[in-house]
Amino acid sequence: MSEPTVPSPGAEPRKRPGWKFLRDLVVIVVVALLASFLVKAYLVRSFYIPSASMENTLLIGDRVIVNELVPGVVPLRRGDVVVFQDPGGWLGPGQGDDLIKRVIGLPGDRVSCCDAQGRLSVNGHAVDEPYVVLQAGxxxxxxxxxxxxxxxxxxxxxxxxxxxxxDSRVHGTVPESDVVGRAFLTTWPVSRWTVLSRYGDEWDGVPDRG
Structure with missing residues (x-):
């Protein structure tokens, strides 16, 4: 019968595997929570759609994810769907502080409507807007x-x-500094999950105004 092994004097006691696993788990959870907080605070936010002004692109009750790097790091582009703070007088009491619309004109652009085909033009270029809800007839x-x-x-x-x-037809232009970010994804309800398009094929043909 073998004798039990006696640790030599000064030898470091063996660590329990369970303690190491628990320590690693705590570190992972803390890092995940911190990363989630930083992402939500500085990169993306979720917004609820309260009105029908963006139908049929966005419906009442939809939730969208907004990239807050726009426009601070990433520049705005025509066709972007953006969330912005009420510049003043757009919303009534109790209606919140944020709105969501599509960017039609950038600083310096000449925006006009409507041509013989009922289209909007930017810098003399007529834009086909397949997302617009038209009035019957x-x-x-x-x-x-x-x-x-x-x-x-x-x-x-x-x-x-x-x-x-x-929108701007009623209230005028919006300061770029009031833009919270660009909406890029509809996340709720699940049946409405989709990436929001800026319709680049239409908007990239607009020339910059010299």
């Missing part, structure tokens, strides 16, 4: 005619549901 993307030059540091924004959207 009309091909006009806006009931109102307008022609504006977007001031420096401002944006011209409009809802996709033009006949149910109080």
């Amino acid at each position: 009309s091909d006009r993307v806006s009931l109102q005619d307008f022609s504006v030059t977007v001031p420096k540091g401002q944006l011209w924004v409009m809802g996709d549901n033009r006949y149910e959207s109080a």
